[in-house]
Amino acid sequence: MVWSNQQNIRSRSFTCGYCGNVVASGVGFLHHNDLDKRVHICPHCDEPSYITSKKQVPGVAPGNEIAALPDDIEALYKEARNSVAASAHTGAVLLCRKILMNTAVSQGAPQNQSFLDYVQYLADNGYVPPKGKGWVDHIRKKGNEATHEIKAMGKTDSEELILFVEMLLKFIYEFPSKIPANKP
Numbered sequence: 316m317v318w319s320n321q322q323n324i325r326s327r328s329f330t331c332g333y334c335g336n337v338v339a340s341g342v343g344f345l346h347h348n349d350l351d352k353r354v355h356i357c358p359h360c361d362e363p364s365y366i367t368s369k370k371q372v373p374g375v376a377p378g379n380e381i382a383a384l385p386d387d388i389e390a391l392y393k394e395a396r397n398s399v400a401a402s403a404h405t406g407a408v409l410l411c412r413k414i415l416m417n418t419a420v421s422q423g424a425p426q427n428q429s430f431l432d433y434v435q436y437l438a439d440n441g442y443v444p445p446k447g448k449g450w451v452d453h454i455r456k457k458g459n460e461a462t463h464e465i466k467a468m469g470k471t472d473s474e475e476l477i478l479f480v481e482m483l484l485k486f487i488y489e490f491p492s493k494i495p496a497n498k499p
Contacts (some may be wrong), residue, residue: 327355327366332373332400334360357394374400381484383492388417392484399473405461407473411480412458415451416440416486430455437483444486450479 326341336359341362346352354363364374376396384392390450395410412430419433420426422442434455437443454476461468 324353324355327353329355329364329366329371331357331360332360332364332371332375333357335360335376338362374402376400377474378481381481381489383488384478384484385421385488386490388414388421388484391417392480395473395480399470399477402470404470404473405468408457408458408461408468408476411473413417413478414480414484415454415458418484422487430458442487443483447483447486448484450484454479454483 321325324343326339326346327341328337334357336357338357338359340355342358343352343433351367351388352365355366356363376393377399378392378396381389381392388498391410391414395414397465398404398407398410415437416430416433417441419436422437422440424433424436424479428436432453438448456466457472457476460466461472
């Protein structure tokens with residue numbers, strides 16, 4: 316075994332890929348032959364993270380949780396974020412595309428339409444913020460590229476789309492849920 320349990324390895328601050336908390340851990344395992352390889356134990360959730368100067372496993376899911384999402388869309392959004400954390404960037408882009416379709420249907424678009432119809436439905440019915448049609452169309456185009464072309468998507472593509480999807484979902488679901496109910 317080349318790993319040894321170290322109670323006092325050099326503390327390192329990191330975002331835990333399991334619980335999402337920013338923590339610092341001085342407890343973990345150190346590789347005997349390569350001091351850059353460490354396993355730190357999260358003091359918040361007690362899960363291990365493999366950390367080197369170039370990567371962390373599990374990775375950190377980009378984006379933020381969003382309130383008031385329907386269960387199916389919440390599951391897709393979480394899966395897309397976790398796909399980025401696992402370096403499954405093409406999968407994350409495809410999931411962002413699917414989130415647009417599911418969001419349109421949840422807002423009243425008929426099922427079994429073309430993907431362009433779903434994007435147009437969101438725009439025509441006020442679900443896209445002013446000047447937001449461009450970034451919704453960007454999600455559509457990147458999703459089409461991931462679906463119909465050979466080239467794999469990269470980290471920049473997937474993280475960008477997670478950001479755009481997050482803003483759209485907040486605009487459609489979270490922000491309206493914050494409006495207090497009318498009081499008599």
